[in-house]
Amino acid sequence: MQQIHLHDKSFYLYITENQIQSRLATVSQEINQHYEGKELLLVVVLKGAFMVAADLIRHLNMNPEVSFIRVSSYQSDLKSSGKVREMLGLKADVADRHVLIVEDIVDTGFTSTFLMDEIRSKSAASVNMFSLLFKPKNLKKGVAPDFVGFEIPPEFVVGYGLDYAEKGRELRGIYRLKDEEKEFE
Ligand code: PRP
Numbered sequence: 001m002q003q004i005h006l007h008d009k010s011f012y013l014y015i016t017e018n019q020i021q022s023r024l025a026t027v028s029q030e031i032n033q034h035y036e037g038k039e040l041l042l043v044v045v046l047k048g049a050f051m052v053a054a055d056l057i058r059h060l061n062m063n064p065e066v067s068f069i070r071v072s073s074y075q076s077d078l079k080s081s082g083k084v085r086e087m088l089g090l091k092a093d094v095a096d097r098h099v100l101i102v103e104d105i106v107d108t109g110f111t112s113t114f115l116m117d118e119i120r121s122k123s124a125a126s127v128n129m130f131s132l133l134f135k136p137k138n139l140k141k142g143v144a145p146d147f148v149g150f151e152i153p154p155e156f157v158v159g160y161g162l163d164y165a166e167k168g169r170e171l172r173g174i175y176r177l178k179d180e181e182k183e184f185e
Contacts (some may be wrong), residue, residue, distance in 0.1 A: 004175055006167040011158055011175035015150060020132075020160060020173065021055065023149050028059030031100065031130065031147055040064040041097045043090065043119065045071060045111075047169070048104035051161035052132040052149070056102065064100075067092040071111055085114045095123040103131040104161045106145050107154075113142030133157065133174070 002013035042064045044053040050068075057064060069090050073083040099119050106112045112129055119127045132149040155178055158164045159171030168175070 002173075004168070004171070006158065006164045009164065009177060011164070011168070011177055013173050014152075014157060014176040015160075015174040017172040020052075020149070024052070024055050025059060027130070027147055027149060028056055031056075032059075032061050034128075034147075035062050035098060035100075038062065038098050041092055041094065041099050042066045042102055043092075043094075043099055043115075044068050044102045045104075045115065046089075048161045048163070049102045049132070051169070052104055053102045056130065065092065069115075071115065073111075083110070085111065087115060087118045090119075094119055096125045098126045099124045099128070100147075101127065101129045103129060103145070105133040105135070105157075106131040107135050107138050108140045109138075109142040110140065112145065116142070132160070133162075 004011050040060070040062050042053065042057060044050065044066060046068055057066065067090060070088045071085055072088055073085045076084045101112070101115055101119065103112060112131070116127050116129060128146040130147040131145040134145055134148045134151050135154050136144065136151055138154045155176045157174050157176050158168040159174045161169055162174070163169045
């Protein structure tokens, strides 16, 4: 079992580079079919999704445009999510465009729901979400992403764009905190 150390913690290989690349090849065909004959705008959510977006886009065959956004959030006791979110950096005009938001992970669903509502409110023709990882057991708001790489249990994961205190984004595979002695099947 391949093990790495980031800050004070040990992580164990969970989803290999090959498994990620093979799944991206498959799920991108679903995306190609869904958007056949349409113009697509990918909206990539920084920072975590930068790596999966770079690999995903090379499988897409509709010459998509790409835009990058960030979500800033700060604590608030007033909202049920405990956070007020703001979408930053969207330069593209999304009105009447088909938009696919690209995320690395959907956990509670608060961020993905917020982003989909924001982009819908700007009169996009359609808004869908791709997420490399999805934790169905943690979902508190919204629905499952339209396109999912891997459904995973509610454990802390790192690698392939995802960080632990800003470390580990460069890893080619995805690692988890707990050693289950079993890789993704
Ligand atoms: C992650 C991920 C999503 C969000 C998902 O971002 O990229 O945007 O968390 O969580 P949720 O479903 O519970 O809302 P993060 O805040 O870790 O920022 P980063 O991508 O810049 O590391």
